[in-house]
Amino acid sequence: MIGFIRSLGRWGLGTLERLGRGHLFLMHTLAGLPGLFLRPALVIQQLFSVGVLSVLIVLISGLFVGMVLGLQGYNTLVDFGAEESLGVLVSLSLVRELGPVVTALLFAGRAGSALTAEVGLMKSTEQLSGMEMMAVDPVRRVIAPRFLAGFISMPLLAAMFSAIGVIGAFIVGHGLLGVDDGAFWSQMQTKTDWYGDVMNGVIKSIVFGFVVTWIALYEGYDATPTSEGVGRATTRTVVHSAFAILGLDFVLTALMFGDI
Amino acid sequence: MLQKKSTEILVGLFVALGIGALFMLAMKVSNLADFSDERGYQITAQFQNTGGLKVRSPVTMAGVRVGRVAAIELDPISYNAKVTINMHPQFDNIPADTSASIFTAGLLGEQYISLDAGADDFYLQDGDELMLTQSALVLEQVIGQFLYSVAEGN
Known part of the structure; x- marks a missing residue:
């Protein structure tokens, strides 16, 4: 019994400690961001590995998600004779929810896990402590450019996802199912608000980009420096990112659309 | 050097694609066009x-x-x-x-x-x-x- 309480306490204290370390790490990273303006090449290199390499998976998933939305939406709407509203259904669900959320989940799986593994391996092969030895701050040199790159990439990727999804739905809705293209676009344009819908989606994707990159980098930086530890840290990145994305999505939706 | 250049071009293309997608969302999907x-x-x-x-x-x-x-x-x-x-x-x-x-x-x-x-x-x-x-x-x-x-x- 005592042992159980003792392990519970150790677990609780450990969680609190990790939480605190994570926030200190975030402060340290944010403090390192201004220095990057002097060395944009570092950020561009990371934008390539975080952003450019994620484009393909985001575009393909976006296209198929849009096409499925087109099919499913059509089948439901046609019962009510409202198949012209397909554009509205697709654009609102993509721009408000699916664009930011699914992109963030894909981003956590594609870029986040890679970041954790990379940083974790750097730590376990003592490259980070080597940098400290040379009086180079590893947080500024390694972490900050990756953080900024993730933060910039996420909204761009989410916008691509939504845009290609709308195109996919248009291909299915107009090309295969014969929804009138004029009604498709005009209904979409009247019902989708730039500030209320599109910008809120962009805000969501910025928040998700921030959180996912933070979690990924912290897990890598804090990983146990063994091959097993890096593997566990990578798994934790994906799991914790998914929790954070879905939880934050509810909070942000309630704040922006919920009128609570 | 060539390797570095092509990375920069791809990153530029990525950012342009993202901004292009936002532009399409603004003009084609949402009602921003009739704000002006x-x-x-x-x-x-x-x-x-x-x-x-x-x-x-x-x-x-x-x-x-x-x-x-x-x-x-x-x-x-x-x-x-x-x-x-x-x-x-x-x-x-x-x-x-x-x-x-x-x-x-x-x-x-x-x-x-x-x-x-x-x-x-x-x-x-x-x-x-x-x-x-x-x-x-x-x-x-x-x-x-x-x-x-x-x-x-x-």
Whole structure:
């Protein structure tokens, strides 16, 4: 019994400690961001590995998600004779929810896990402590450019996802199912608000980009420096990112659309 | 060096693609495109009941959109709803005795203001008020009136 309480306490204290370390790490990273303006090449290199390499998976998933939305939406709407509203259904669900959320989940799986593994391996092969030895701050040199790159990439990727999804739905809705293209676009344009819908989606994707990159980098930086530890840290990145994305999505939706 | 250049080009392409997607969302998907032509003149109208009318609801004339609702307030003296309408500048020859009614698009659609042109020689100016208005149809009231008239008839 005592042992159980003792392990519970150790677990609780450990969680609190990790939480605190994570926030200190975030402060340290944010403090390192201004220095990057002097060395944009570092950020561009990371934008390539975080952003450019994620484009393909985001575009393909976006296209198929849009096409499925087109099919499913059509089948439901046609019962009510409202198949012209397909554009509205697709654009609102993509721009408000699916664009930011699914992109963030894909981003956590594609870029986040890679970041954790990379940083974790750097730590376990003592490259980070080597940098400290040379009086180079590893947080500024390694972490900050990756953080900024993730933060910039996420909204761009989410916008691509939504845009290609709308195109996919248009291909299915107009090309295969014969929804009138004029009604498709005009209904979409009247019902989708730039500030209320599109910008809120962009805000969501910025928040998700921030959180996912933070979690990924912290897990890598804090990983146990063994091959097993890096593997566990990578798994934790994906799991914790998914929790954070879905939880934050509810909070942000309630704040922006919920009128609570 | 060549390797570095191609990385930079790909990153540039990535950012351009992302901004292009945002631009498409703005122009093709959302209603940003008709934000720019909203610098028109404002007119007001008082309604006894605005029903489900909202700010940014469309204002049409013969089915063509001529403006948008800019504000809905309660008039403290008459206790009517005072609706401010933003009219497009190109529709500057609308007669001053035009009437306004609140209609519903379809059975369950959103509500909008429909203007019916009058025959006055003077045109509406900025700040004018529409004197002839017809309130929104509230379904409960209509049903109530119908039941009342049926009961009367018997």
